[in-house]
Amino acid sequence: MKIFNTKQEIKSFLHTQGEANKTIGFVPTMGALHEGHLSLIKKAKKKNDLVVVSIFVNPTQFDNKEDLVKYPKTYKNDTKLLESVSCDVLFFPSVEEIYAGNISSEKFNFDGLENQMEGKFRDGHFDGVGTIVKNLFEIVTPNKAYFGQKDFQQLQIIKKMVKKHHLNIKIKGCAIYREKDGLAMSSRNTRLTKEHRTAAPFIYKTLKKVRANINTKNATKITEWVEKQFKKHPSLELEYFTIADEKTLESIKNKESDKKYRAFIAVFAGEIRLIDNIRLKTN
Ligand code: AMP
Numbered sequence: 001m002k003i004f005n006t007k008q009e010i011k012s013f014l015h016t017q018g019e020a021n022k023t024i025g026f027v028p029t030m031g032a033l034h035e036g037h038l039s040l041i042k043k044a045k046k047k048n049d050l051v052v053v054s055i056f057v058n059p060t061q062f063d064n065k066e067d068l069v070k071y072p073k074t075y076k077n078d079t080k081l082l083e084s085v086s087c088d089v090l091f092f093p094s095v096e097e098i099y100a101g102n103i104s105s106e107k108f109n110f111d112g113l114e115n116q117m118e119g120k121f122r123d124g125h126f127d128g129v130g131t132i133v134k135n136l137f138e139i140v141t142p143n144k145a146y147f148g149q150k151d152f153q154q155l156q157i158i159k160k161m162v163k164k165h166h167l168n169i170k171i172k173g174c175a176i177y178r179e180k181d182g183l184a185m186s187s188r189n190t191r192l193t194k195e196h197r198t199a200a201p202f203i204y205k206t207l208k209k210v211r212a213n214i215n216t217k218n219a220t221k222i223t224e225w226v227e228k229q230f231k232k233h234p235s236l237e238l239e240y241f242t243i244a245d246e247k248t249l250e251s252i253k254n255k256e257s258d259k260k261y262r263a264f265i266a267v268f269a270g271e272i273r274l275i276d277n278i279r280l281k282t283n
Contacts, residue, residue, distance in 0.1 A: 002089045004089065004090070004092070004093075005091075007098075010139060011139060014052070014140065023144070025047060025142060026044070026051075026054070026140045026144070028053075028056070032190065033078045034177075034186075035177050035185055036184075038081060040146040045087075050088045051087055052089040054092070056091075058128060060127070061128030062125075064122075067273070072187050075092070105128045105130070105131040106127065106134070113248075113249050114127075114157060116250060120240075121266065137167060137169060144172055147174065152277050153249055155173050182201045183197075183203070188273070189274075196272065199235045199236050204278075206229055207263055207278040218253065222263075235270070238265070240266050242263070242264050246279075
C-alpha cells in the first residue's frame, strides 16, 4: 500500500494512474477503522482498478470540541487493516495540509437536506462535511466514492452535492455493518463504558420493533412509543427519533404508498452520541 501525506504527492501519483486509464474507487474515513469501513473498501475493490482510502479527522464537522479531541486515533492498526484488505493507496494528510491555517467551512445549500435531523442538532456539521468531501474529491478525482448508510443523511447530502456541482463521480451507498448484538459499528463504540456498551443494542432492537409496526400504527404513535421506551431506560438518553422520507429527509406523520421511508435515531450513551437508522417497508 502506498501512503501519501501531501496533496501534491497523491495528486501526481493518481495522475499517472489516470493516464493509464485506471479507475479509482474512493472511501473517505476518519480512521479508527472497523469492519464497517472495511466492507466499503471490499466493495470498492471489486469495482475499481485502484482503491484510495483517506483518514482525516475533519475539525470543521465537529460541533463538540471534546468529541473532536477524544476521537479515537489508531493509525498503526488502521494501516494493518488496510493492508489486510489490499487497499492500494492511503491518503493521511495533516489538518495544516488540508486547511493551510484557515480551519473554516464553505457554506452549502443542499436544498434543505442539511436542516433535518443531524443538521438540527449538530450546528455547521454538514458545511464541514461538504467542505472536506468536496476538497478530497478534487484531490483524489475518483470515478466512484463509497459511503455508508449508517450516516444516511450524509450519504444523501453527498449525492446532492455531486448533482448540484455537476461532479462526474458515482456515489455508492453501502449497507450498515453491525456487531453480532445489532449495534451499528462505529469508531465511537470503543469509547463506550462497559455499562453503556451492554445497553447500546437496545437502539437497534427498538428500530426493529418500529419496522415491525410501521404498517399497523401511524408515525406519530410510533414516535411517542419510542420516546416512552427511552424515558424508561436507565442509561440511554434519546436525542431524537423520527420517521422520514428517504428523499427529502422530512419527518412524516402519515405514510403515502409510493414513497420510501426510514426511521432515524440519535441517542446519548453517557457522553457518547450514537446514531442509527432502518429502512421501513410500507404496504
Ligand atoms: P467515519 O470514519 O465514521 O467518518 O466513516 C467513514 C465511512 O464509513 C462513512 O461513509 C460511514 O458512513 C461509513 N461507515 C461507518 N460505520 C459504518 C457501518 N457500521 N456500516 C457501514 N458503513 C459505515
